[in-house]
Amino acid sequence: MDFLFFYPKFLFTQNILRYQEAIKPLLDSKLTYVDSYISLINESELYKEIIKKIREEANVEEFNNLSTPTLKFNYVLSNQHISLNSLNSLILDNIQFNCSNIFFEKINTRLDDNDIIKAFERITKNFSLKNVASNYHEELKSSGYNLLDRITASVENELYFPVLEFSKSYIRIMSVVSFLDSDGIRSKRVCIVKINRENGQVSFYVNGKIGKFKLKNLDSITINSPLSFFQEIKLLIGKYLSIVYESKKNVYKKEREKMFIFCKKMNNLMIGQESNTLKEYLFSTLKRQIKTISKKMNTLNNNVKLNEEIIERIQGKIFSTYLGEYITQGFPEDTLKKNSIEKGCTCYPTKISFKGQELSRGRASARNKNFPLTFESVFYSLNTDIEISGELDEFTLAWFDKPFFPEKKDLSVSQTTIKINKGYFSIVILNKKYKNREMVEFIERTIRTAIS
Numbered sequence: 001m002d003f004l005f006f007y008p009k010f011l012f013t014q015n016i017l018r019y020q021e022a023i024k025p026l027l028d029s030k031l032t033y034v035d036s037y038i039s040l041i042n043e044s045e046l047y048k049e050i051i052k053k054i055r056e057e058a059n060v061e062e063f064n065n066l067s068t069p070t071l072k073f074n075y076v077l078s079n080q081h082i083s084l085n086s087l088n089s090l091i092l093d094n095i096q097f098n099c100s101n102i103f104f105e106k107i108n109t110r111l112d113d114n115d116i117i118k119a120f121e122r123i124t125k126n127f128s129l130k131n132v133a134s135n136y137h138e139e140l141k142s143s144g145y146n147l148l149d150r151i152t153a154s155v156e157n158e159l160y161f162p163v164l165e166f167s168k169s170y171i172r173i174m175s176v177v178s179f180l181d182s183d184g185i186r187s188k189r190v191c192i193v194k195i196n197r198e199n200g201q202v203s204f205y206v207n208g209k210i211g212k213f214k215l216k217n218l219d220s221i222t223i224n225s226p227l228s229f230f231q232e233i234k235l236l237i238g239k240y241l242s243i244v245y246e247s248k249k250n251v252y253k254k255e256r257e258k259m260f261i262f263c264k265k266m267n268n269l270m271i272g273q274e275s276n277t278l279k280e281y282l283f284s285t286l287k288r289q290i291k292t293i294s295k296k297m298n299t300l301n302n303n304v305k306l307n308e309e310i311i312e313r314i315q316g317k318i319f320s321t322y323l324g325e326y327i328t329q330g331f332p333e334d335t336l337k338k339n340s341i342e343k344g345c346t347c348y349p350t351k352i353s354f355k356g357q358e359l360s361r362g363r364a365s366a367r368n369k370n371f372p373l374t375f376e377s378v379f380y381s382l383n384t385d386i387e388i389s390g391e392l393d394e395f396t397l398a399w400f401d402k403p404f405f406p407e408k409k410d411l412s413v414s415q416t417t418i419k420i421n422k423g424y425f426s427i428v429i430l431n432k433k434y435k436n437r438e439m440v441e442f443i444e445r446t447i448r449t450a451i452s
Helices: 002-028 043-054 060-065 069-078 084-098 113-131 134-139 226-241 248-300 308-330 333-342 377-389 437-451
Strands: 101-106 160-166 170-180 186-196 201-206 213-215 221-223 347-355 361-365 394-400 413-420 425-429
Touching: 043 060, 043 069, 043 084, 060 069, 069 084, 084 170, 084 186, 084 437, 101 226, 101 437, 113 160, 113 226, 170 213, 170 226, 186 226, 201 226, 221 226, 248 308, 248 333, 248 347, 248 394, 248 413, 248 425, 248 437, 308 377, 347 377, 347 413, 361 377, 413 437, 425 437
Parallel strands: none
Antiparallel strands: 101 201, 101 425, 160 170, 170 186, 186 201, 213 221, 347 361, 347 394, 394 413, 413 425
């Protein structure tokens, strides 16, 4: 009789213990990202990633029907469908790949684990211990931590480091500051730094909020843009990790040249076949005509002598004019865009800026993102100058969305603007809504391959 009485009580006790263990993350954590970081999160993409993790264990329909982030996070945590560490990692990834601004750097420094641990200890001592509640101090481990669920930038205009982590292949650091943006709303400026320990490539991901403020715990440095925040975090991380960045002054012109070659390749995938067909038909005729006119000009004025180089340049300009009319009048842009996708075209230029002869600046722009630059007559009027320049310092690319967002139309695109100068190499992702890990990593990988 006693046994029969004790057994259900024992089961009840065990269930209570299991429940307490399940909700322990919620008791220990305030889930600060719900209030503090939600503006940095792409919710729809985050929920897709959570569903991938919990699909086999949880009721996905029940998860989707929950109306707020708090309810969704509590659901997956309290039911042990996902660990708090895993949720923190998913949210960090989501914030990183939702940032609009990406800056490329490279280091030649080899970092061993001890170097990283010492750097983390210094960052923790100089920042985290001072602006993180004392009951979280034991979590600030020199081997790294991700405390997005607990650490928020609660003091305005002070720099926080809620994430310091590393593995054999990478280092990742998240810095964040609260400030009043240009609309007078309390917002967050975030920079996530990812260092590839194998090849030295460094990416800085910065969100695009507008506003000016001074960092009280970093020498009262003024931050007025994503660029200025990147520049300060770059210096700070360089100092603590004792790393030296590759000088942009030594590589920026080569990077411009390589991006020119990349854009030219994308244009060729779009209209290369049509251009070659017309060139075969016209080139010999054009050359004969130019030489005939050259002789007549020389007869009028014997100081005028067109050598082969000048003849080829004139030939190129005239051909570009004919090609412009041939393309813009002869082919629907959708047809050539579809054909270019089949040939492996991933994007196309919609806007370019370049230094022409005698350092004059040239610009060409399409009507909108749905029109490749090759369908604008202004492109052809500048085509020869662009070829002579051989480098691009600022340009906009439209990337086909379909590989990353199956629900999008085949020819739907998202734009990125790339700037290359002596100080920095930046990518600005212009689509605010449609950004995910696959898309951002693909764009990064494609651009890095092009400039390597």
